[in-house]
Amino acid sequence: MLKHNAIESAEYEHFSPNPALEQRVEERTAALSQALAVVEAQKLELENALRMRDETQRQLEAELEDAHLLHGISAMLIDENTLGDLYQKLVDAATLVMRSDFGSMQRYDEERNQLELIAHRGLNDEAVQFWKWVHPGRACTCGRALAVSGRVIVPDFERCEFIEGSEDLIAFRKAGARSAQSTPLLTRNGRLVGMLTTHWTRTHEPGERELRLLDIVARQAADLIERNTSADALRHQTGRLLEADRYKNEFLATLAHELRNPLAPIQTGLVVLKIGKSEQAPSVLSMMERQLGHMVRLIDDLLDVSRISRGMVTLKRERVELGAVIDSAVETSRPLITAAKHKFTVTVPGNIVWLDADMTRVAQIISNLLNNAAKYTPPGGQIELVAEASGAEVMIRVIDNGIGIPAAMLPRIFDLFTQVDAAIERSQGGLGVGLALAKQLAEMHDGRIEVHSPGAEGGSVFTLRLPVANAAAMDPAADRRPALGRAAAAAARVLIVDDNIDAAETLALLLEELGYTTSVVLEAPKALQAALAFAPDVVFLDIGMPHLNGFDLARQLRGQPALKDVYLAALSGWGSDEDRARSRDAGIDHHLTKPVMLEEVTDLLAAVTRRV
Known part of the structure; x- marks a missing residue:
C-alpha cells in the first residue's frame, strides 16, 4: 500500500503543471x-x-x-529588284510574321478611292479576280479597314455581322479562308498607300506579339512603297524634263528656221531695190510685205500662247453670226490653200446661227485649223470645212486627206511645239503653236476641239464645238466698234514720238509719201514742247521710252488745253490686255502693236480724218 502511494505521489509530481517550462515551450514553438x-x-x-x-x-x-x-x-526587302518583286516580298513577310495560310497586298488608288490587288500568297485565280478591286465598305476585312481607316480583325467569317450573307463570304468559303485581319499601310505623314491582309484556314485571332511584328513590317513596307513611288515619280519627271528639253531645242531650231525663211527674201528684196530696175519694185515690195506679214503672224502666235498661259487674254464677246466668222477665217487662210492648189469646199448651215464669242479669236481658231490642214496635205489635196448646228452647240469640222496622224501622236497633238511630221521633205513650216493656241482659245469660249485620224496617210478630221447663243440676234446695223477719239476735220499733221530713230523716220517718210505732214521727236521729254509748237492732229507715241514713258507723256499731252482734242495712238511692242488698259487709263485713243502693217496706220488716219 505504501509503495502504491509512493508511485502515485511521484506521478503527481511529474505531471503536475510547470508554468516555467510551459512558457519556454511556447516561446520555442513560436520561434x-x-x-x-x-x-x-x-x-x-x-x-x-x-x-x-x-x-x-x-x-x-x-x-x-x-x-x-x-x-x-x-x-529580304532591301534586296528587291523590281517594284513587283518588292510587293511580293512584303506579302511573304506578312504571312511569315502572322503565321497565316494566305496573304495579299493592295495598292490604294487615290483617283478611284479603291484598293487594287497587286501581290498575293496562296490565293487561287478565282479569288484573285474576285478581289482585284475593293471599294470602301465592301464585305471583307480590307474593305472594312478602308472604310474605317484602321485595322480590322475578324476571327470567324461565319460569325461576322458585316460579312454575313454576302458574296464575299461565299468567295471566302471557296478559297478555304475562315478568318483574316487587314492592316492599312500608312506613310509617316499618315497618307494611305496600301493594305496588308492575312488569312487563316481556321478560326483565329492574332495575338499582341503577332500584331506588333506586323506593325513593324507594315511601317517598313509603307516606307519602301513610298520610296519606290517617289523614285518612279522622279524618273517620270526626269523623263518629262528631258523630253521638254528636246522639244525646246527642236523649237529653237524651228524658230530660227522659220524666221530666216521670210528674212532671206526680205534681204534679197532690199538688194534688188538698190541695184535692180524700177519696174521690179512693185513685185519686190509685194513679196517683202507678204514675208513680213508671215513673221508678224509667227510672233503674234507665240505672244498669244504666252498671254493665255498667264491668264492675260480677255475675250471681247459679242453677238456674232457664224457665217461671218467662217468668212473671216477662210479669207485669212485662202492664200495658203490656194498656193498649194488644194480643192477647198465650205458648207455652212442654211439658217443663221449666232454665237456669243470673240469674233477675232474664233476666226483665229478656224484659220489655224485650216492652215494646219493646208500645211499637212500634199499639193492638190482636198480640204473641207463643214459647219452644222446640233442642239445647243455648233460643230465646225475641218477635213483633209493629208498625211494623217499616227496613233501615238494623237494624245499630244495639241501640246505646245508639237508637230506631226518635222521631216524636211514633209513639213511646210510652222512652230507647232497653232493647234495648242486653237485648243486654249476654244476652251476659253467654253468649247473644245477633238481630232480623229485613222493613221499615216489617212487624213484627219478636227472638230471644233462651240455653244450656240441663247438670245435672238442683235441689230446687225449696230456699230459695235469702239469709238475713235475726236480730231480735227482735216487731220493731216502727224507727230511721231519714238526713241528708235529708224522706226520713227521710216514711218515719217511713208506718211509723207501719202500726203501727211510729219514731225519726229526722238526724246520723250522734248515731245510736249514739240507738240505745242507743231499742233498735230494725230500723235503716234512709243510706250517703252527712257526718261519718260508713253503713258506719262500721254497724260502730259492731255493736260494741255491746246492739245485736248489731239488723237493719241500708242505704237508699241507691248500689246497685252493690261498694256491696252493702261493706254486707255492714260488717255490714249488707240493702241497698235509693233510691227504695224501699213493698212492699220492708213485705216486709222483715214478714220480720224473723216471724224469731226
Whole structure:
C-alpha cells in the first residue's frame, strides 16, 4: 500500500503543471513557427524568382527570335529588284510574321478611292479576280479597314455581322479562308498607300506579339512603297524634263528656221531695190510685205500662247453670226490653200446661227485649223470645212486627206511645239503653236476641239464645238466698234514720238509719201514742247521710252488745253490686255502693236480724218 502511494505521489509530481517550462515551450514553438514562415516566404520568393527567370528567358528567346525574323525580313526587302518583286516580298513577310495560310497586298488608288490587288500568297485565280478591286465598305476585312481607316480583325467569317450573307463570304468559303485581319499601310505623314491582309484556314485571332511584328513590317513596307513611288515619280519627271528639253531645242531650231525663211527674201528684196530696175519694185515690195506679214503672224502666235498661259487674254464677246466668222477665217487662210492648189469646199448651215464669242479669236481658231490642214496635205489635196448646228452647240469640222496622224501622236497633238511630221521633205513650216493656241482659245469660249485620224496617210478630221447663243440676234446695223477719239476735220499733221530713230523716220517718210505732214521727236521729254509748237492732229507715241514713258507723256499731252482734242495712238511692242488698259487709263485713243502693217496706220488716219 505504501509503495502504491509512493508511485502515485511521484506521478503527481511529474505531471503536475510547470508554468516555467510551459512558457519556454511556447516561446520555442513560436520561434520555430516564425522561422518556418520565413523559410516558406523565402521558398515562395525563390519559386517566383525562378518563374520570372523562366518567363524572362522565354521572353528574351521570343524577342531574339523576333529580331532574327525582322532582320531576315529587312534583308529580304532591301534586296528587291523590281517594284513587283518588292510587293511580293512584303506579302511573304506578312504571312511569315502572322503565321497565316494566305496573304495579299493592295495598292490604294487615290483617283478611284479603291484598293487594287497587286501581290498575293496562296490565293487561287478565282479569288484573285474576285478581289482585284475593293471599294470602301465592301464585305471583307480590307474593305472594312478602308472604310474605317484602321485595322480590322475578324476571327470567324461565319460569325461576322458585316460579312454575313454576302458574296464575299461565299468567295471566302471557296478559297478555304475562315478568318483574316487587314492592316492599312500608312506613310509617316499618315497618307494611305496600301493594305496588308492575312488569312487563316481556321478560326483565329492574332495575338499582341503577332500584331506588333506586323506593325513593324507594315511601317517598313509603307516606307519602301513610298520610296519606290517617289523614285518612279522622279524618273517620270526626269523623263518629262528631258523630253521638254528636246522639244525646246527642236523649237529653237524651228524658230530660227522659220524666221530666216521670210528674212532671206526680205534681204534679197532690199538688194534688188538698190541695184535692180524700177519696174521690179512693185513685185519686190509685194513679196517683202507678204514675208513680213508671215513673221508678224509667227510672233503674234507665240505672244498669244504666252498671254493665255498667264491668264492675260480677255475675250471681247459679242453677238456674232457664224457665217461671218467662217468668212473671216477662210479669207485669212485662202492664200495658203490656194498656193498649194488644194480643192477647198465650205458648207455652212442654211439658217443663221449666232454665237456669243470673240469674233477675232474664233476666226483665229478656224484659220489655224485650216492652215494646219493646208500645211499637212500634199499639193492638190482636198480640204473641207463643214459647219452644222446640233442642239445647243455648233460643230465646225475641218477635213483633209493629208498625211494623217499616227496613233501615238494623237494624245499630244495639241501640246505646245508639237508637230506631226518635222521631216524636211514633209513639213511646210510652222512652230507647232497653232493647234495648242486653237485648243486654249476654244476652251476659253467654253468649247473644245477633238481630232480623229485613222493613221499615216489617212487624213484627219478636227472638230471644233462651240455653244450656240441663247438670245435672238442683235441689230446687225449696230456699230459695235469702239469709238475713235475726236480730231480735227482735216487731220493731216502727224507727230511721231519714238526713241528708235529708224522706226520713227521710216514711218515719217511713208506718211509723207501719202500726203501727211510729219514731225519726229526722238526724246520723250522734248515731245510736249514739240507738240505745242507743231499742233498735230494725230500723235503716234512709243510706250517703252527712257526718261519718260508713253503713258506719262500721254497724260502730259492731255493736260494741255491746246492739245485736248489731239488723237493719241500708242505704237508699241507691248500689246497685252493690261498694256491696252493702261493706254486707255492714260488717255490714249488707240493702241497698235509693233510691227504695224501699213493698212492699220492708213485705216486709222483715214478714220480720224473723216471724224469731226
